[in-house]
Amino acid sequence: MDTPEAGAATGAVSRRDAGRTPPREVRAAEAGGAAPAGFPPVAEPQVALVGCTVFADPGWFPEWKTDGGGDAARLIEFAGRLCYMSFANPLGRTNRGYVENLLRQRHFSVIEHASVSVAVRGVSRSLTHELVRHRHFSFSQLSQRFVNEEEAAVVLPGEIRRAGLDGDALAAAAQAQQAYRQLAASLERGLRARVADRVARRKMARQAARAVLPNMTETMIVVSGNLRAWAGFLKKRGAPEAEPEIRGLALLVHPLLLRVAPEVFEHFRVCELEGVGWVLQTDIDFE
Numbered sequence: 001m002d003t004p005e006a007g008a009a010t011g012a013v014s015r016r017d018a019g020r021t022p023p024r025e026v027r028a029a030e031a032g033g034a035a036p037a038g039f040p041p042v043a044e045p046q047v048a049l050v051g052c053t054v055f056a057d058p059g060w061f062p063e064w065k066t067d068g069g070g071d072a073a074r075l076i077e078f079a080g081r082l083c084y085m086s087f088a089n090p091l092g093r094t095n096r097g098y099v100e101n102l103l104r105q106r107h108f109s110v111i112e113h114a115s116v117s118v119a120v121r122g123v124s125r126s127l128t129h130e131l132v133r134h135r136h137f138s139f140s141q142l143s144q145r146f147v148n149e150e151e152a153a154v155v156l157p158g159e160i161r162r163a164g165l166d167g168d169a170l171a172a173a174a175q176a177q178q179a180y181r182q183l184a185a186s187l188e189r190g191l192r193a194r195v196a197d198r199v200a201r202r203k204m205a206r207q208a209a210r211a212v213l214p215n216m217t218e219t220m221i222v223v224s225g226n227l228r229a230w231a232g233f234l235k236k237r238g239a240p241e242a243e244p245e246i247r248g249l250a251l252l253v254h255p256l257l258l259r260v261a262p263e264v265f266e267h268f269r270v271c272e273l274e275g276v277g278w279v280l281q282t283d284i285d286f287e
């Protein structure tokens, strides 16, 4: 997942600006799953837009005639114009120009009004451990206390794939899952004497047994955040120094954000850096 296109090569050029060509939005799930018998299936990352803000003009300022933009951009313009009571648009700005000006002035709180929710699957628990550090997002993640992880898929880091060490990693995962299975079964048996409720017993067994599961275990998560939070995420996690799996996630989410608010997210460019792969760059100092 360290390149936006499966298997995309780092070109001979030292840096290729891919302009506004976003990486493939969703890498086909069927690209994964190819694991030898007895090994867990291999998951590939997938993202889906599952929610975004709808703008409802209260009609308080009939002089305001915006020239377009989606719900997010119109909400941003409305909130910005309310600050200065400039609904008559004395400078004759387009909606896109208005949002651009707000961003250039670092008037970032205005883009906090619009939000986007994204569902993510085919990513590792290592990735989500990094993702949940972004404190302005809201999360709902698959529970390893409730869900049986005996046959969970795994996510293989690109470095392991490139080195041809898939078999070693999958063997380690299969061994860990076998230990999980045995521990969960033994724990559940042992709990029968003191915990009558079967569901509670399973939860107690699974929440303890998950201790032996690897970081590469696949997980799913729904992430919601306002546009400023998403811009901050793209800036930090789309950067060359970011860990490759989460950088891949930033590259997958970018086209979804572009769909909701191109006026904001076209300020991120998809570039290919030699020796690094695909990254996101912006000249706006989002924070």
Ligand SMILES: Cc1cc2nc3c(=O)[nH]c(=O)nc-3n(C[C@H](O)[C@H](O)[C@H](O)COP(=O)(O)OP(=O)(O)OC[C@H]3O[C@@H](n4cnc5c(N)ncnc54)[C@H](O)[C@@H]3O)c2cc1C
Residues within 6 Å of the ligand: 133, 134, 135, 136, 232, 233, 236, 237, 241, 242, 243, 287
């Ligand atoms: C390349 C890279 C390497 C990393 N390595 C490590 C590591 O080794 N160990 C580790 O623990 N973490 C590491 N991190 C995680 C990093 O420290 C941050 O937790 C993560 O990037 C989230 O960013 P953030 O804290 O800036 O902002 P967010 O939580 O996304 O918040 C956005 C912004 O809000 C403001 N903000 C939020 N909360 C506060 C607050 N309490 N006080 C003041 N301002 C606030 C800040 O301006 C912040 O930048 C790494 C991150 C990256 C990108």
